[in-house]
Amino acid sequence: MNTVIGVSVNTVLFGGCFDGFIVVIVFVLLVGDWNFWDGFLSLEHKNLDAAIESLLNVEKQMRLAGDVAGTKKAVIDIVQLCYEACAWKTLNDQIVLLSKRRGQLKQAVTAMVQQAMQYIDETPDIETRVELIKTLNNVSAGKIYVEIERARLIKKLAKIKEEQGLIAEAADLMQEIAVETFGAMAKTEKIAFILEQVRLCLDRKDYVRAQILSRKISPRVFDADPLKEKKKPKEGDNVVEEAPADIPSLLELKRIYYELMIRYYFHHNDYLEVCRSYKAIYDIPSVKGDPAQWIPVLRKICWYLALSPHDPMQSSLLNSTLEDKNLSEIPMFRLLLKQLVTMEVIQWTSLWEAYKDEFECEKDMPGGSLGEKAAEDFRERIIEHNILVVSKYYLRITLKRFAELLCLSLQETEKHLSEMVVSKSLVAKIDRPAGIVCFQAPKDSNDILNSWAMNLEKLLDLVEKSCHQIHKETMVHKAALKVQ
Template sequence: MEDRGKLEAAIDQLLNEEKQMRLAGDVPGTRKAVTDILRLCFESKDWKLLNEQIVNLSKKRGQLKQAVQSMVQQAMQYIDQTPDVDTRIELIKTLNNVSAGKIYVEIERARLIKKLAKIKEGQGLIAEAADLMQEVAVETFGAMAKTEKIAFILEQVRLCLDRQDYVRAQILSRKINPRVFDADSSKEKKKPKEGESIVEEAPADIPSLLELKRIYYELMIRYYSHDNEYLEICRCYKSIYDIPSVKENPEQWIPVLRKICWYLVLSPYDPMQSSLLNATLEDKNMSEIPDFRVLLKQLVTMEVIQWTSLWEKYKEEFEKEKNMIGGSLGDKAAEDLRLRIIEHNILVVSRYYSRITLKRLAQLLCLSIEEAEKHLSEMVVSKALMAKIDRPSGIVCFQAAKDSNDILNTWASNLEKLLDLVEKSCHQIHKETMVHKAALRA
């Protein structure tokens, strides 16, 4: 009781000092008074009194912005030294309420909410943690360091993915421009011009830009895996593969390069996939994984691939992915791999045949006639190739897809030939007329 009385007497004395300093507009004096009050509460381990004093001091008439900022920053140092979780949450909530709506402590508020979300996540309340994080729009904070902003947004995306809110995860991920990771961090920081806001240094626990790049693409892989967007997943792995720290360590880049190869094979054929496939084949590091080089080579070679022999050869490698970086390739991956091989074989057949019977096509694809027709129809609908099926005759006619420019060029060429023929005909008629006139005169 005696200690309690001394504490209250000391706080009352400091409150009087704080009032005098505040009314006089003395910024350093007010800051010192409020921080001393909080320090006394902390040293006496009276957490309830600490919360009360934070609220009371922030509500004082004409309270200085700098004093509130110092008070919040001082109290934030005590969060990790609280005796239990409930006390910690109570202190964070008090500081949140004090800093709400105050632009000069917006960065501190964002950090407090991040701490609270971490506690909620630890308690298994992922939805609540995600909702807390989404309340803060750090992209509008001019004074926050770039790396801290990115780390905060990535945390928002991760929590949305954990609660399987893929729509919001995509919206949040678009706040980060991937080009920001390619910025040269070695350049000296420019000094802020007069009138510009001073950017604060990022806390020590915030990862570097290149580490954030890896976290960003790993989260995007999780997002694209939801809808099995294999080409986008492949591009994400390609970006991770290009990080210098990954390229320098074979233990890191070999599993990533394997993933690139698998997802290239799983991706439906399009110009982007073809470009990435050829670029990957030219990579010197492919010599370290020769089996995958052979696999990609088969896809660019216009030859029919036997599915059974290919699966026997690569089944073990396919299963091995489960124990590597990034985990297994997904539940549908094996089915989609077979589908890609069938599509490749149909494209090969379309290159070598203009007309073929469905029966023969089914034999080349090692499928039943119904399955061959189904896969061919799907490729025609997706405009991967041009073909017509004469079902009564059981004949498939492959046609080369014509561009609108090619059609116009063909018409122009035909018109030119027609005009040449008319001109030649007119010349011949004129010649015959002249010959007959000369004969009559004679």
């Protein structure tokens, strides 16, 4: 029986952790001898220690001899042996021990870290997983040849922290890594890592740091042609690693980037930048080719154009959006934009009754649904539009008549007009005692002097031409008298 037991133990020890334990547990349950279980664990521990010791001797010989391939194999075998025996504490200890050995080869440390990273998802519980990640992180800290592996480890640890509800800790962990300096990391993986940093900062309401991190990504990087053939690296250049399979494509990253930017700009009520972000999402081929995707995006573009203050950029986007043929699929929004570009006074009450239901339907926005603040801003944009229309057709108008055209009180009319003058959207003066609004722009002293000079020049030209004509008529008259 002892011989059989010894053979079965040696057979299951290195043949797979869970299968071995199942065989032994079944044997103990059948025989009923629990002392054998203690003997099995002791024998397993001794066999594991003996196997590791022999491999450590092999690793030492290979390392001293400078044999890179042999050292890597010995290191990987030790790590794999600990994994198969489910000795997670021993695995952590051996990783630290091997990394601190004198003259340890960089290739061996890299191979060991990469091999151990494959076992992270195989850990039995979350504590063991965190411990293994921290061990690998400590080993790879400060080593430039495993910087990519360290970034991936930090990302895994941050994800665990986030699942535990520790958003602030996850964000702090991610900010420790500056992946933009990693030359060997794939471009898409860099972008995905930075976007994860931005997302965590937005989740913890740290909008200042989110903006700083987002500036590490240039929007022009998303315009690169992914089908363009990669240039072969020259001799001495760093070889760029392939991105992991779970990293999204460049166009998917573009959508994620602009959705995060929408969240940031919406917090600051920067409607024009929100509109431009939606415009960038709208231009993605996969979105533009699917009506189920582009119709909601185009609706949001129209809303945020209507909410944006009047300026040259807003006017340019408004006209370019009106030229979009897809806008005919949503005629209500085409009519809304048409009203905004037409120089006619818009009645706010009738407009709000027509679009109130559509306004309240916009719920699924990355930055948040359109609420009371957006409704107030929409009303202000309509009032601003009406003021600009009036200023186009009148040089002078009474404040009372102005208020009647805007359907506002005198106080509200004066308030909105003053705000537009302060923001330099309009040039106007209010004569409050007389109750008159003047839209003529004040002239600069230099402009006045220049106009006077031009008027004098024109006057002198007329005088000279008149003198010439008089002289000509005089000569003709004298010649006629001589003939007679």
